[in-house]
Amino acid sequence: MKMPFSLPFSLPFVLSGLLCSSLAQAQPLQYVLDPERSWVQFEVLHFNTSTIRGRIGPVNGSVLLDAAAGSGDVRLAVRTATVSTGLGFFDARLRQDDLLASEAFPEAYFVATRLTFIQGRVATLRGEFTWRGVSQPLQLTALRYACRLDDSTALPAEVCGGDFEGEVLRSEHGANFGLPLVGNRVRLLVQVEGRRPIPAPHVKTP
């Protein structure tokens, strides 16, 4: 192929074009979750006094986004036995049948097929949250969302992700132990980043 003497566009423009291809393309794009940056943190109020926090993850799943069409398909799952509060005995207690029920129902999962976008960015995910075998509607709302080009490795990728927030009433899933001294409202803070390899040829500075 004959190279032009001057590039028609500046390099940053080309790169940003690749980055924004999710806006221009009509077909859904698939993102692979980064296990180091995809976690659920939960918050529950203890005796109306202080907030108990714990971590569950990493989040597994599949993410398909079509920003141009304003649609997508997001399926996220966590193994609840991975719960980590910093206290081993508390983690073991949480895994029991009257709370996370990790043995009978190893995974909690969220399937969202109703997405909204604001200026090409994912804004809300609406779907069903299944935990302890009970499915309830859940909305996760983006507190922030951004995409960037990661060309720091040999496999350049578009990385998109954000912070999402949702709320579950644990009594609606039958996890009633400790009510009402330990709160019914469980706030979910979901950190998520997904990678989409950018197809060759990828333009990179020498």
Add this chain to the structure above:
Amino acid sequence: MKKLILALTAAAGLVSFSTAQAQTATYTLDPTHTFVTWEALHFGTSTSRGRFDKKEGKIEIDRAAKTGKVDITIDMASISTGVAPFDNHLKGKDFFDVTTHPTARFQANGFSFDGTKVSAVQGTLTMLGKTQPVELKASRFNCYDNPFFKREVCGGDFEVTIQRSQWGSTHGLPAIPDNIRLLVQVEAIKQ
């Protein structure tokens, strides 16, 4: 060194307990309901979180005189993000350098009250060998009779955003942000 700090803290606790005035109540941290969680924005995209799992300390509060004292020591090697290589990087020389600086310490004797509730605590945070002022603001505070301990427990949620560069932590700036948000859950049992 950590044992020495803990021994000194314990000794100081005995002294202040025996000389405390009638209205000053002394509380020992409930380590099962006391955690520091930190948040750092990752490439402007998502929030990475971690916590410190081991800590000890003591709190004095005089709600009538609206005064108090706090002394909490955190074991920096107990950092936990869920990602082992990330924990190891954070413990290394780029960040917390836990071999040289095994503990961080929050000491405070400035207490602000809103009625009988603590609304803010002003003190110092010693980390990486440097001591800087910090103010923890309460997003909630409450005291209650704990049915398990059969004692009064006071506690709440506090937060502050610090600039890590003030403690000399500059690795990765500005891609790894200077602003680190600390969320502190604390409960303490009346002695």
